[in-house]
Amino acid sequence: MTKVRRLIGRVVNNDYIFTILTKIFAVFIGLIASSYSNRFLGPQLKGELGRISSLLSVVAVTANFGLYQPYPFYKRQQISNVLSRFLNIFALQFVVYMTAGIAAAVLFNSFELTVVCLLAPIQVLANQLSFMIMVEDVKFKNVIFFTARITNTIITVLAFYTMNRTIMVSLALIVIGDVITIVLALLRLKRMPNPFKAEWHFIQRILPFGVVAMVTTLMLTLNYRMDTIMMGYMFHVPDREIGYYTLGVSLSEYGWLIPDAFREVLFSRTAVDDSVDEITMSLKVNFYLTLAMILGILALGRPMIHLLAGREYLPAYSVTLLIVAGILPMSWFKIIGTLLLAQGKKGIYLGMLTASVVVNIICNCFTIPLWGKMGAALASVISYLVTGALFLQYYLRMYSLPVSSVFVINAAEREKLSQKLQRLRGHFSF
Numbered sequence: 001m002t003k004v005r006r007l008i009g010r011v012v013n014n015d016y017i018f019t020i021l022t023k024i025f026a027v028f029i030g031l032i033a034s035s036y037s038n039r040f041l042g043p044q045l046k047g048e049l050g051r052i053s054s055l056l057s058v059v060a061v062t063a064n065f066g067l068y069q070p071y072p073f074y075k076r077q078q079i080s081n082v083l084s085r086f087l088n089i090f091a092l093q094f095v096v097y098m099t100a101g102i103a104a105a106v107l108f109n110s111f112e113l114t115v116v117c118l119l120a121p122i123q124v125l126a127n128q129l130s131f132m133i134m135v136e137d138v139k140f141k142n143v144i145f146f147t148a149r150i151t152n153t154i155i156t157v158l159a160f161y162t163m164n165r166t167i168m169v170s171l172a173l174i175v176i177g178d179v180i181t182i183v184l185a186l187l188r189l190k191r192m193p194n195p196f197k198a199e200w201h202f203i204q205r206i207l208p209f210g211v212v213a214m215v216t217t218l219m220l221t222l223n224y225r226m227d228t229i230m231m232g233y234m235f236h237v238p239d240r241e242i243g244y245y246t247l248g249v250s251l252s253e254y255g256w257l258i259p260d261a262f263r264e265v266l267f268s269r270t271a272v273d274d275s276v277d278e279i280t281m282s283l284k285v286n287f288y289l290t291l292a293m294i295l296g297i298l299a300l301g302r303p304m305i306h307l308l309a310g311r312e313y314l315p316a317y318s319v320t321l322l323i324v325a326g327i328l329p330m331s332w333f334k335i336i337g338t339l340l341l342a343q344g345k346k347g348i349y350l351g352m353l354t355a356s357v358v359v360n361i362i363c364n365c366f367t368i369p370l371w372g373k374m375g376a377a378l379a380s381v382i383s384y385l386v387t388g389a390l391f392l393q394y395y396l397r398m399y400s401l402p403v404s405s406v407f408v409i410n411a412a413e414r415e416k417l418s419q420k421l422q423r424l425r426g427h428f429s430f
Contacts, residue, residue, distance in 0.1 A: 026149045027254060031308060033153040036160040038247065038309035041170065047239030049170050050246035051232035054225040056116050056174075060123040061221045063097055066214030068128040070206045072135055073344045083132070084191055085202050090128045091193035097121035115171060119178075126178035129185035137188060144184045148177040212346045219353045223360055223383055227376035230364045237372055245373040247309060248319025249380075255297055255324060258289045259331035263338055276399055281413065282335055283406040290331050294324050319377045326381040329388020332406075336391045352394065356387035 038046065067089055074082050101117040108114055134141040152173045159169045186192065222229075228246065231237035262282045302317045309316070333353075340349045360383035367375030396403060 024257070026146050027257060029146075029149045029153050033149070033156045034250070035308040036153075036156045037170065038313060040156070040160045040165060041167070041243075042165065043240040043243030043247075043312060045165065045167050045170075045239075045243070046246060047232075047242030047244075049167055050228050050242050051239070052112050052115055052167075052171070053174070054228040054232070055112065056119055056123065057221050057225055058218065058229070059116050059120045060127065061218045062214065063093075063120055064124050064127060064214055064217070065093075065207070066210040066212070066217055067093070067203070067206060068131045068210075069213030069217070069341065070209040070344075071132060072342045073209070074206070075135065076342070083136070083189065084193070085199060086132065087189070087191050087193035088195065088198040089203055089206075090125060092195035092198040093128075094121055094125045095195045097124060119171070119174060122175060122178045122182075126181040129189075130181050133185045133188060140184075140188050144181055144188075147184060148180045151180060152177055209344070209346060212350055213341075216346060216350045216353055219350065219357045222357050223353070223380075223387065226357070226360055227364055227368075227380055230361075231368055231373070231376055235368050237368065241373050244313065244316040245319050245376060247305065247313050248316035248373075248377070249323055251301055251304065251316070251320045252297060252323035252327065255290060255293045255327035256331065256334070258293060259286050259334045262286050263334045276339075279335060279339055279395075280401065280405055283332065284409050284413070286331055286335060287328065287407055290328055294327055297324055319373055322374065322377040322381060326384025326388075329392075330384045332388040332392040332395075336395045339395075348394065352390040353387065355390065356383045359383045359386050 041049065068086065071082070071086055074086075079085075098121040101121050104117040105114045108117065130141065130144070133144065155173060155176065156169070163169060228242060231242055231245070232239075262285075297320065301320045302314070305313050305317050305320075337349060340346075360379055363379035363382050364376060367379045369375070371378070392406065395401070396406070
C-alpha cells in the first residue's frame with residue numbers, strides 16, 4: 001500500500017505526466033459519454049446543438065472582454081493581492097450579465113436566443129475561473145476537468161435509458177459542467193469574490209489588454225466555430241449534415257490531446273519566465289506524439305464512429321480524414337501562443353490569428369456552397385495551416401532558431417529524454 005501511495009505521489013508531482021494522464025482518462029470517459037449522447041440525439045438534434053453551442057461560445061467570449069487574459073502578465077509583475085482583484089471583477093461581470101441575460105430572454109421570442117442569453121453569463125464565469133486555476137494550479141485544473149467529465153457522463157447515460165430524445169439534456173450538461181468548474185475553482189482558490197469590491201481603476205488598467213485579448217480569443221473561437229455558424233445561419237446547411245460535421249471534427253480533436261497538455265503546463269511555466277528551452281523541447285516531443293495520435297485516428301476513426309455513434313454517423317469519417325491535416329500546425333499555435341500571451345505581446349498574437357480567421361471566412365464563403373460540410377472542413381484545414389505556419393515562423397525568428405530545432409532531437413536531448421524515461425519507469429515501478 002505504501003508503494004502504491006508513493007507511485008501516485010510521483011505521478012501527481014510531475015505536471016506533464018499528471019496532465020497527460022488526466023486527459024487520457026478523460027478521453028475514455030468522454031468516449032463513453034459521446035457514445036450515449038450521439039445515439040440519444042441523432043444527427044439532426046446534434047446538428048442543432050452544434051449551431052447553438054457555437055453561437056453560445058462566440059457570445060460568451062465577446063461578453064468576457066478578455067479580462068482574465070492579463071492575469072499571467074500581472075502575476076509576473078507581483079501586483080499586490082492581484083488574484084482577489086481579478087476575481088472581484090469577474091463577480092461583477094457575472095451579476096451584470098445575468099441580469100441583462102434574464103431581461104433579454106424575456107424579450108426574445110426565440111428558443112435559441114433565450115438559451116444563449118441565459119447560459120452565456122454562467123459560461124463566462126466558468127471560462128474565467130478555469131483560466132485562473134490553470135495558472136495557479138494546473139494539476140487541480142485537471143481534477144476539475146475530470147470531475148465535470150465524470151458527472152456529465154453519468155447524467156448522459158441515465159438520460160439515455162430514462163428520457164425521451166430532447167436537446168434540453170445536452171444544454172443542461174453544459175450548465176452542469178460550468179457550475180462544477182465554478183464551485184471547485186473557488187474552493188481551491190479559497191477566495192469568495194465580492195462584486196461590490198471590484199476596483200474601477202483596476203478595470204480601466206487591464207481593460208486595454210483585456211479588449212485586445214477578447215478580440216484575440218474571439219478570433220480563435222471563430223477559427224473553430226465559424227464553419228458551423230456559417231453552415232447553420234448563412235448557408236442553411238441541413239442540421240443533419242452539421243451533425244455529421246460536428247462529430248467528425250470532435251473525433252479529429254482527440255489529436256489535440258498532447259498539445260493541449262503541453263499548453264496547460266506551459267501557461268504556468270511562462271507566467272514565471274520565458275522557458276524557451278522547455279517550449280522548444282515541448283514542440284519536438286509534441287510533434288512525434290501528436291503524429292502518432294493522428295495515425296491512430298486515421299486507422300481507427302471509421303470503426304470508432306461506428307462503435308460510438310452507429311452506422312447513421314459514418315458520413316462523419318470523411319470530415320475527420322480532412323480535418324486531421326490541420327492538427328499539427330494548430331499544435332504549434334497552442335504551444336507557442338502561451339509564451340506570447342505571458343510576454344504581453346498581444347498585438348503580434350492577435351495579428352497572426354486574425355489573418356487565419358480572415359482566411360477561414362473567405363474560404364468558407366466559397367467552399368461551403370460548393371461542398372457543404374466537406375467545404376467547411378477544407379476551409380478549417382487551410383486556416384489551421386496558416387495559423388501554425390505564422391506562429392512557428394515567428395518563434396523561430398524571435399529566438400534565431402533553425403527549423404530543425406523544433407523537429408530534430410539531437411544526441412544530447414536524446415540522452416536527456418532517455419534519463420527522464422528511466423526516471424519515469426522508476427516512478428511507475430514498485
